[in-house]
Amino acid sequence: MSDKPGGELSVNPQGEPPAKPRQRVFTRRFFVLTAMLVAFVGWWQWPLVRQAGQWLSERRRRILHGPVPPLLAMLPQTTAGASAGKDYLRQFPDEGNLATLPGLILPEHDSRSLSPHDLRKAFLHQVQRDFDTDQVVIVHGWVVSRAEGRLFAMSAMWEAL
Amino acid sequence: MLLDGRSVDVGSTIRTTLCIIGSGAAGITLALEFANKGVPVVLLESGGLEEEAATQELKQARLTGTIVDGGHWPPILSPPDEHYFTASRDRMFGGTTSRWGGMCRPFDSIDFEERDWIPYSGWPITKADLDPYYRRAARVCEVPVFDEGPYSNGTPTRPALPTGDTNVRSRMVHFSPPTRFGVRYRDELVKADNVRVVINSNLVELEANPEASRVVRARVACLTRREFQIEAKYYVLATGGVENARLLLLSNKAQKQGLGNGNDLVGRFYMDHCYVSPAHKVALGAVGSHSFYQWQIENREVLGVLCLTHDAQRQERLHNDWIAGNYHMWHEQYLMPPEDKEVAAAMTAYAGAAGAEPDMVVVSCSPECTPNPASRVTLDDERVDALGCRRARVDWRINDADSDSIRRTTELIARGLGRLGAGRMRLIETEGPFPRAWGGTHHSGTTRMSRDPTKGVVNADCRMHQVQNLYMAGGSVFATLGASNPTFSIVALAIRLADHLHEVLSHER
Numbered sequence: 001m002s003d004k005p006g007g008e009l010s011v012n013p014q015g016e017p018p019a020k021p022r023q024r025v026f027t028r029r030f031f032v033l034t035a036m037l038v039a040f041v042g043w044w045q046w047p048l049v050r051q052a053g054q055w056l057s058e059r060r061r062r063i064l065h066g067p068v069p070p071l072l073a074m075l076p077q078t079t080a081g082a083s084a085g086k087d088y089l090r091q092f093p094d095e096g097n098l099a100t101l102p103g104l105i106l107p108e109h110d111s112r113s114l115s116p117h118d119l120r121k122a123f124l125h126q127v128q129r130d131f132d133t134d135q136v137v138i139v140h141g142w143v144v145s146r147a148e149g150r151l152f153a154m155s156a157m158w159e160a161l
Numbered sequence: 162m163l164l165d166g167r168s169v170d171v172g173s174t175i176r177t178t179l180c181i182i183g184s185g186a187a188g189i190t191l192a193l194e195f196a197n198k199g200v201p202v203v204l205l206e207s208g209g210l211e212e213e214a215a216t217q218e219l220k221q222a223r224l225t226g227t228i229v230d231g232g233h234w235p236p237i238l239s240p241p242d243e244h245y246f247t248a249s250r251d252r253m254f255g256g257t258t259s260r261w262g263g264m265c266r267p268f269d270s271i272d273f274e275e276r277d278w279i280p281y282s283g284w285p286i287t288k289a290d291l292d293p294y295y296r297r298a299a300r301v302c303e304v305p306v307f308d309e310g311p312y313s314n315g316t317p318t319r320p321a322l323p324t325g326d327t328n329v330r331s332r333m334v335h336f337s338p339p340t341r342f343g344v345r346y347r348d349e350l351v352k353a354d355n356v357r358v359v360i361n362s363n364l365v366e367l368e369a370n371p372e373a374s375r376v377v378r379a380r381v382a383c384l385t386r387r388e389f390q391i392e393a394k395y396y397v398l399a400t401g402g403v404e405n406a407r408l409l410l411l412s413n414k415a416q417k418q419g420l421g422n423g424n425d426l427v428g429r430f431y432m433d434h435c436y437v438s439p440a441h442k443v444a445l446g447a448v449g450s451h452s453f454y455q456w457q458i459e460n461r462e463v464l465g466v467l468c469l470t471h472d473a474q475r476q477e478r479l480h481n482d483w484i485a486g487n488y489h490m491w492h493e494q495y496l497m498p499p500e501d502k503e504v505a506a507a508m509t510a511y512a513g514a515a516g517a518e519p520d521m522v523v524v525s526c527s528p529e530c531t532p533n534p535a536s537r538v539t540l541d542d543e544r545v546d547a548l549g550c551r552r553a554r555v556d557w558r559i560n561d562a563d564s565d566s567i568r569r570t571t572e573l574i575a576r577g578l579g580r581l582g583a584g585r586m587r588l589i590e591t592e593g594p595f596p597r598a599w600g601g602t603h604h605s606g607t608t609r610m611s612r613d614p615t616k617g618v619v620n621a622d623c624r625m626h627q628v629q630n631l632y633m634a635g636g637s638v639f640a641t642l643g644a645s646n647p648t649f650s651i652v653a654l655a656i657r658l659a660d661h662l663h664e665v666l667s668h669e670r
Contacts, residue, residue: 074510074511083503120511124511127579128580138588140500141501142504143587143588148508
C-alpha cells in the first residue's frame with residue numbers, strides 16, 4: 001500500500017527507485033562519427049595501415065606456404081586432433097603460436113624440405129624420442145608424446161584460423 | 162556312492178573320517194584327491210545333481226556398502242540386491258563351476274608378498290610353495306601346465322607383445338574348456354569305494370565341544386525338514402566366500418560370536434573383483450594388436466593381458482592390477498566420443514595406416530583390491546532362509562586407493578605402449594568415479610589365511626586357528642585376491658590341503 005496520500009508509490013515494492021529510461025548508445029550519430037574518425041585516421045596514417053595489412057597477409061601467406069600444412073597433411077583432416085590440441089594449448093599456452101610450433105615438433109627438420117614419407121618418418125622418430133625421454137603429456141585423456149600434443153595443438157589453431 | 166539326504170533316516174548319524182561340506186571346485190578337488198585311497202570321505206552338497214529353484218533360493222544374501230552406496234565408486238548393481246549372489250552361485254553338485262567362464266591363471270609371486278603400501282597384504286605362503294599344486298591344478302582344470310616361458314612368448318606366428326625394457330609385461334590367461342566339475346568328476350567320485358556323495362543336504366550348524374576347540378558333529382537338514390548328522394574326525398568347509406563365513410557365524414552355540422571367531426575376524430576382509438573400464442586403446446604399428454590378444458594356441462583359447470613389472474609396482478606403490486581388451490563392451494557408456502574417434506583416426510593415419518579404420522578397443526581392468534576389515538559378511542537381523550537360518554548380509558567396501566592404483570597403472574601401461582609403438586590409450590576421466598563398474602562375483606577373504614591368529618582365521622595349512630579339526634577351502638582363505646580369476650588358485654589350494662590332510666591322517670595311523 002502507498003505511504004502517501006493520493007496512493008502514488010514513491011518506491012517499487014522491492015524498495016528501489018523507479019528505473020530511468022535507458023539511453024541508446026549505438027545511435028546513428030555514433031556510427032557516422034566513428035566512420036569519420038576511422039576515415040581520418042586511415043588518411044592520416046595510411047602508410048601504417050597499409051603496413052599492417054601487408055603484415056597480416058604476409059603472415060597468412062607464410063602460414064599457408066610454411067611448414068604447417070605439410071605437417072597437418074599427415075592427419076586425415078586438418079582438424080582431426082583439435083579436441084586434444086585445445087587441451088594441449090590450455091596446458092601449454094606459451095606454445096600457442098603457429099610460427100614456432102613446427103620448429104618445436106621437428107627441431108631438426110624443415111617440414112617443407114621433406115617428402116611426405118620422410119616427414120612422417122621424422123615425425124614418428126621424434127614421437128619415439130619423446131616417449132623414450134618421458135616427454136609425455138595427457139591431453140583430453142590421451143597419453144601421447146609431446147610432438148603429438150603439439151601436432152594436435154597445431155590442428156586446433158588451424159581450425160581457429 | 163551317491164546318497165540323497167532326503168532318504169537318510171531322520172536323526173541318524175553318518176560317521177566318517179573326513180567330511181567335506183560343499184561340492185564346488187574346492188570340495189570336489191579335495192574329494193578327488195582322496196578317491197580310492199582308503200580314507201572314508203563324505204562329500205556333502207546342498208543341492209542335487211541339477212539346479213532346483215528351492216535350493217537356489219537358499220543362497221540369497223543382502224548386498225550393502227560402498228559398492229552400492231556410491232562414493233568414489235559407482236553403484237555396481239541396479240537395484241543393489243541379493244541377485245548379485247543368486248546370479249553368481251550355484252547350489253548343486255559341481256557348485257559354481259556349472260557356470261564358470263574357465264579363466265585360469267595362477268596368482269603372481271607379488272600377490273603373496275607383504276607390501277607396506279597395501280594394508281593387510283601378505284600370505285604366510287609364497288608362490289613357490291603353491292607352484293607344484295598349480296601344476297596339478299592344471300590337470301584338474303584341463304588347461305596346459307602354466308609355464309610362462311614358451312606360452313608368454315607365444316608361437317612364431319603369434320608373438321606376444323615384445324615389451325623390451327619397458328615396465329609393461331604381457332601375461333597369458335588360459336581357458337579351461339571350461340571343466341564342469343559336477344559332470345566331469347561325478348562318476349569318478351560316485352564309483353570311488355571310500356567316498357559317499359550326499360546330495361540335497363544342507364549344513365545348518367557345526368556343533369563344537371564346550372571349549373569350541375573341536376567340531377563334534379555337523380548338523381544337516383534337508384528342505385523336507387528331515388535332519389540328520391555327520392560325525393567326522395576332520396571337517397572341511399568348502400561352501401564359498403560368503404557361505405563359509407555365514408556357516409561359522411551360524412555355529413554359535415559353543416562360541417557366541419561364531420565358531421572360531423574369538424578375534425572377531427570371521428566374515429571380515431570380504432574381497433571381490435570390481436571391474437572397471439579405465440581407458441580406450443588404439444592399436445598402432447605391426448605389434449599393436451598383440452597387446453590384448455585372444456588366440457588359439459594348440460587348439461586352446463588364450464587371452465593376453467597387460468600389467469606392470471613387479472619392480473614398477475614396488476617403485477610406484479601400486480597394486481597388481483591388469484588390463485585387458487574387452488571386445489564385447491558396446492554399451493554406449495563405454496564407447497569413445499566422436500571427437501576422440503577423430504584423434505584415434507589421426508594417430509592411425511600418421512602411424513602408417515592411412516585410410517584404415519582405427520583399431521580401437523575398450524580396456525577393462527581387473528584390479529587387486531585392498532583387504533578391508535570393514536568389508537564383511539555378517540548375519541542378517543531380518544531375514545532367514547527356508548531352513549530357519551539367518552541369511553548373510555555382505556557389506557562390500559572398496560578402498561579409494563584401489564581406483565587410484567587403477568588410474569596410475571593404466572597411465573603407466575599407456576606410456577609403455579607408446580614407447581613400444583604399439584598404441585595409444587585414452588584414459589577415461591582423470592578424477593572421480595569410473596563411469597560404470599561390475600562385480601567379478603569372486604567372493605573371498607572372509608576366513609583369511611595368516612600366521613598370526615589375531616590377523617587371520619586359518620593358518621598356512623588352511624586349518625582354523627581356534628578349531629583343531631576344522632579346515633577351510635576355497636576363496637575365503639585368500640589373504641589378498643590379486644587380479645587373476647580365483648578358481649585356479651582355489652583348486653591348487655584344495656590339492657595342497659588334501660596333501661596336508663593325507664599327512665595328518667598318516668601320522669594318526
